[in-house]
Amino acid sequence: MKSVRFCNMKPGCRIFLPCKSAPFLVVPFPQASKFSVYSNFQFRTHKFHTCSSRFSGFKTIFNNAQRSCSSQNRNWGQSGILSNTHCRDSCPRSHFVIACAASNIRDLSTSVKTHVNDKNFERIYVHGGLNAKPLAVEKIDLDSNATINEDEIKSENLENDLKSERSDETKSERSDETKSVRAGKEESEVEKEAWRLLRNAIVSYCGSPVGTLAANDPNDKLPLNYDQVFIRDFVPSAFAFLLKGEGEIVRNFLLHTLQLQSWEKTVDCYSPGQGLMPASFKVRSVALDDNKFEEVLDPDFGESAIGRVAPVDSGLWWIILLRAYGKLTGDYALQERVDVQTGIKLILNLCLSDGFDMFPSLLVTDGSCMIDRRMGIHGHPLEIQALFYSALRCSREMLTLDDGSKNLVRAVSNRLSALSFHIREYYWVDLKKINEIYRYKTEEYSMEATNKFNIYPEQIPHWLMHWIPETGGYLIGNLQPAHMDFRFFTLGNLWSIVSSLGTPKQNEAILNLIEAKWVDLIGQMPLKICYPALESEEWRVITGSDPKNTPWSYHNGGSWPTLLWQFTLACMKMGRTELAKEAITLAEKRLQTDQWPEYYDTRNGKFIGKQARLYQTWSIAGYLTSKMLLDNPEMASLLFWEEDYDLLESCVCALSNSSRKKCSRRLAKSQILV
Ligand code: GLC
Numbered sequence: 001m002k003s004v005r006f007c008n009m010k011p012g013c014r015i016f017l018p019c020k021s022a023p024f025l026v027v028p029f030p031q032a033s034k035f036s037v038y039s040n041f042q043f044r045t046h047k048f049h050t051c052s053s054r055f056s057g058f059k060t061i062f063n064n065a066q067r068s069c070s071s072q073n074r075n076w077g078q079s080g081i082l083s084n085t086h087c088r089d090s091c092p093r094s095h096f097v098i099a100c101a102a103s104n105i106r107d108l109s110t111s112v113k114t115h116v117n118d119k120n121f122e123r124i125y126v127h128g129g130l131n132a133k134p135l136a137v138e139k140i141d142l143d144s145n146a147t148i149n150e151d152e153i154k155s156e157n158l159e160n161d162l163k164s165e166r167s168d169e170t171k172s173e174r175s176d177e178t179k180s181v182r183a184g185k186e187e188s189e190v191e192k193e194a195w196r197l198l199r200n201a202i203v204s205y206c207g208s209p210v211g212t213l214a215a216n217d218p219n220d221k222l223p224l225n226y227d228q229v230f231i232r233d234f235v236p237s238a239f240a241f242l243l244k245g246e247g248e249i250v251r252n253f254l255l256h257t258l259q260l261q262s263w264e265k266t267v268d269c270y271s272p273g274q275g276l277m278p279a280s281f282k283v284r285s286v287a288l289d290d291n292k293f294e295e296v297l298d299p300d301f302g303e304s305a306i307g308r309v310a311p312v313d314s315g316l317w318w319i320i321l322l323r324a325y326g327k328l329t330g331d332y333a334l335q336e337r338v339d340v341q342t343g344i345k346l347i348l349n350l351c352l353s354d355g356f357d358m359f360p361s362l363l364v365t366d367g368s369c370m371i372d373r374r375m376g377i378h379g380h381p382l383e384i385q386a387l388f389y390s391a392l393r394c395s396r397e398m399l400t401l402d403d404g405s406k407n408l409v410r411a412v413s414n415r416l417s418a419l420s421f422h423i424r425e426y427y428w429v430d431l432k433k434i435n436e437i438y439r440y441k442t443e444e445y446s447m448e449a450t451n452k453f454n455i456y457p458e459q460i461p462h463w464l465m466h467w468i469p470e471t472g473g474y475l476i477g478n479l480q481p482a483h484m485d486f487r488f489f490t491l492g493n494l495w496s497i498v499s500s501l502g503t504p505k506q507n508e509a510i511l512n513l514i515e516a517k518w519v520d521l522i523g524q525m526p527l528k529i530c531y532p533a534l535e536s537e538e539w540r541v542i543t544g545s546d547p548k549n550t551p552w553s554y555h556n557g558g559s560w561p562t563l564l565w566q567f568t569l570a571c572m573k574m575g576r577t578e579l580a581k582e583a584i585t586l587a588e589k590r591l592q593t594d595q596w597p598e599y600y601d602t603r604n605g606k607f608i609g610k611q612a613r614l615y616q617t618w619s620i621a622g623y624l625t626s627k628m629l630l631d632n633p634e635m636a637s638l639l640f641w642e643e644d645y646d647l648l649e650s651c652v653c654a655l656s657n658s659s660r661k662k663c664s665r666r667l668a669k670s671q672i673l674v
Pocket of ligand 1: 214215226230232233370372
């Protein structure tokens, strides 16, 4: 496989997940020295004693687990602290040792009791000793220790086995169904080539498919990180495989990336939050002592990425994909697994934790999503909010309800309700709303302010006054105090339709706007990533004079064929399939001849992008997924969400009884929410 390379780094300096013996359960040693001179990006040291002191019973599990390993592991696990020397002297073997231990710990972790705090939902702690995620799910509660009940463990494991059997039955039924839906459909030559290319891009790890390369151009001598599996890029590949009835690669991907989530990496001695999913990973080959090689997974959490951008969208996409996998294969046992449930909780914990935020939208740094360079999308960009909303809806469906999760589920529902209100009310613009903003009063100090964010009407850009059609509207790109980013960002708008973040009327209006502005947003190649481009001084200040993001290129107004599948899904949901078909026909005319570029440049997407990769996998997969969605409307319907009326009902605003402060949501609800 192309992506497997010799490792030129010391094993142990980097985060590696080897496949030997236990593909989903292997945990390598971290480099013990926190301030090692080897690299800026290294493991954080975790002291084993943290586990035993905070988590009574852990030692017992650990020792049990360790006993079940082969004799070569026998001495390990007896001491309380993993020593650096141990790692350096025996790293390759240690992988195996820890693999065994971690595997049992993972199985047993389900019975660890969680404790619920009044204000916050449960906090999830991953004990760092082994850096293995599901060691414990623990509530911050200094008064009590978590306990373990072995009977519970056994009965839970038994129940899981049974669930898995039940799900296998459903799975095979579903898989037959999938095949029959596809049967009899003659693929065009373009589709055949696309499938061949997609399969060529598959990355294997220890003999199993685990993902697809971002790009697979045989003539590209400088692939940078395009020879990695990107979490977001794999999503359309995953959908293509799932719609084809091939779930294995998706299942492997979900489980392997889950393992990577458990690692902490540091950027100049600072660790991003636990629960972060990597932006991408690579399968590397590392040399063992005896002239043998071992495959390892090497994740990038943004610490190698250009600009050191945070991959906030990765975890959100992972949750969305997990749900889709269940829906399309019938294998719900996967999402019910303890380690998978813990993975979901870790992501949610990271997203729902308290900070300085004033809004229910998720606060992020610039370039934290598909647009992974500086483009003025820091703060509360729409794309992240739409993915966040979807991930919350997916989680609400997938979280196993028990005493330990009920507060988290409540927190998820409250956030969903607050977030949808916030976006529907404050991000929405159409002709009428722009006219309102145009006449806004400013400097309003009070709870009753109409212009809550103190938007100066002069901010309305000239292009928008001319551009906004009579019918239709859209959700703006970002909202901050005294700042509305009026650019149209396609992915955020499309995903708001798919997830029902927008109201039914708003969702319809977004498609009306795309239709009315077809030349600008679809042009010669669907679809513009954002409209319009930043030019001149704005480009200089906002992008930092980025030569890759020049006006109408790449992220700055370029056209990205991968967005076709999201457009198709949105159109199908809204009963506007003809729009999707038209866009697919346009793309079909060029994609194969142009060798499946990553993006197109110019106002109308006339030219292949200046620095666009060829044989870009998500361009290929996006096209295939679009075609298959059109062929299988029932399956497509499993992948979008309708309005959730329960969410509209629940207003969690605690201020509603106060005479001084009014709950603006209650007032606005009747007008905006339906
Ligand atoms: C570019 C894109 C990003 C994508 C990556 C790999 O950096 O901006 O969204 O994930 O390439 O294709």
